[in-house]
Amino acid sequence: MAVAPLSCVIIDDEPLAQDLLRKYVGRLPFLAAPTVFDSAVEALGRLDQLRPDLVLLDVNMPQLSGIDFLKTFTRHQPAVVLTTAYAEYAVQGFDYDAVDFLLKPISFERFVKAITKVQARLVGPAPGPAEEPGAPRVLLLKENKKFIRVPAADILFVEGMRDYLKVYTKARVILTHMTMTKMESLLDETAFLRVNRSYLVHKAAIAAIHGNTLELVNNMEVPIGINYREAVRLLTDKGVL
CATH class of the missing domain: 2.40.50.1020 (LytTr DNA-binding domain)
Structure with a gap:
C-alpha cells in the first residue's frame, strides 16, 4: 500500500533559506510540497489547522524566535527540525523535543540525514545498509x-x-x-x-x-x-x- 508523503511547513524569515529548503524538500518524493511562512508570528495558530507532519523551523527570527514558537504548540505536535547559523541553540531546541538541528549553510546530505530521523520517529526506520530489518531501535x-x-x-x-x-x-x-x-x-x-x-x-x-x-x-x-x-x-x- 502506498504511503502518503509527509506534509511539511517551512518557517524562516530569510528568502534564500526558504528557497534552499523548498528545493531540498522537492528532491525527496516522500515529502509533500511545503507551506512556507516568513515568520513564526505569521505561522501562529496555523499548525493546528494545517497539522503538518514536519516543521523546518528557523531559530533566529524577529518578534518571535523559533524556540519561543515551540512553546506555543498545543494540540498538534509535529516533528520539528531546527535551522540556524548559531550552534549554541541546539541543546535548547532539544529541550523541546526537536528531532534534529541543521546548522546553516545546510548541505543536502545533512538535510537528508535529518529527514531520515524524522521518518524513523513518524513511520519507523526504513530497512537499508545502515539498519537491517529487525535491528533494535535505539532511543x-x-x-x-x-x-x-x-x-x-x-x-x-x-x-x-x-x-x-x-x-x-x-x-x-x-x-x-x-x-x-x-x-x-x-x-x-x-x-x-x-x-x-x-x-x-x-x-x-x-x-x-x-x-x-x-x-x-x-x-x-x-x-x-x-x-x-x-x-x-x-x-x-x-x-x-
Whole structure:
C-alpha cells in the first residue's frame, strides 16, 4: 500500500533559506510540497489547522524566535527540525523535543540525514545498509544535560512520575523528562505492554504473573492496573506474552 508523503511547513524569515529548503524538500518524493511562512508570528495558530507532519523551523527570527514558537504548540505536535547559523541553540531546541538541528549553510546530505530521523520517529526506520530489518531501535534519552543512547531491547520497564520517567534498563536506571504517552509512541507496541497508567513493561522482561502483579527478571514487581487486566489476560490466553 502506498504511503502518503509527509506534509511539511517551512518557517524562516530569510528568502534564500526558504528557497534552499523548498528545493531540498522537492528532491525527496516522500515529502509533500511545503507551506512556507516568513515568520513564526505569521505561522501562529496555523499548525493546528494545517497539522503538518514536519516543521523546518528557523531559530533566529524577529518578534518571535523559533524556540519561543515551540512553546506555543498545543494540540498538534509535529516533528520539528531546527535551522540556524548559531550552534549554541541546539541543546535548547532539544529541550523541546526537536528531532534534529541543521546548522546553516545546510548541505543536502545533512538535510537528508535529518529527514531520515524524522521518518524513523513518524513511520519507523526504513530497512537499508545502515539498519537491517529487525535491528533494535535505539532511543536517545536526555538525563540532566547528557543524551544517552539506549537500545530498546535493554529496557526492562518504564515507570511514570508526572512529567518524568524512570527507565529501568539491564545496566542502570535513567531519569528522563518525558511523558509516558511519548515513550509509548517510541517503542514497538508488539514488544512492550502498558500494564498500568504508570508502568510500561517489556514483555521479554516478564518472568511470571501472580494474580495482578508482574514479576520481572530483575526481581522487581509491577502492579497490573484494573483497566489493563483484560489486555494482559488476552495475551496470556493466546500464549504470546
